[in-house]
Amino acid sequence: DTEVTQTPKHLVMGMTNKKSLKCEQHMGHRAMYWYKQKAKKPPELMFVYSYEKLSINESVPSRFSPECPNSSLLNLHLHALQPEDSALYLCASSQETGVPEQFFGPGTRLTVL
């Protein structure tokens, strides 16, 4: 299985809501990533998990809270978001060592009202 899955595909939330994005991979990868992508821009790295430990936080606001419950799952908890947080959120995974090619999921399109 060479697929990264993400749920939900679309999410609309108010600024006071709490929601979560989910990502799953079964390729045995031990590194997982969250990216944010605005329209007509490349993806921007948010977080990196290596062996279920947070290894990189790209100074992301605390209203985004990542979680890696096990080696196959990655969550992104959302709370008190702003309209400018509306974007496509992409999850990716890769081997921990060797060539760092990343495999991306289809993304969650988030709209904050």
Place this chain on the structure above:
Amino acid sequence: AQSVTQLDSHVSVSEGTPVLLRCNYSSSYSPSLFWYVQHPNKGLQLLLKYTSAATLVKGINGFEAEFKKSETSFHLTKPSAHMSDAAEYFCVVSATGFQKLVFGTGTRLLVSP
């Protein structure tokens, strides 16, 4: 430090004609180079990768790229464009052992009948 420059923001071709998307890179390390494609409202799909083996790299869907160290380039080509090739293409650089990918700004490929 690593960086990548995609020389064209938009490229327009007719169906059946060759495609050339240009990418120059800069890296302090022996680079790994990738081309990813993104169709509208989709995730990123890996087209091909260069990892210091053969300098001419073949990818999926008839795409290939040539690594030229003397020119610090990694241009993407395809002999004959298909309508389904219309998408955004990202040139990406990284290095073995590094988890961060450095994305170019993207090239939008338009294919007309």
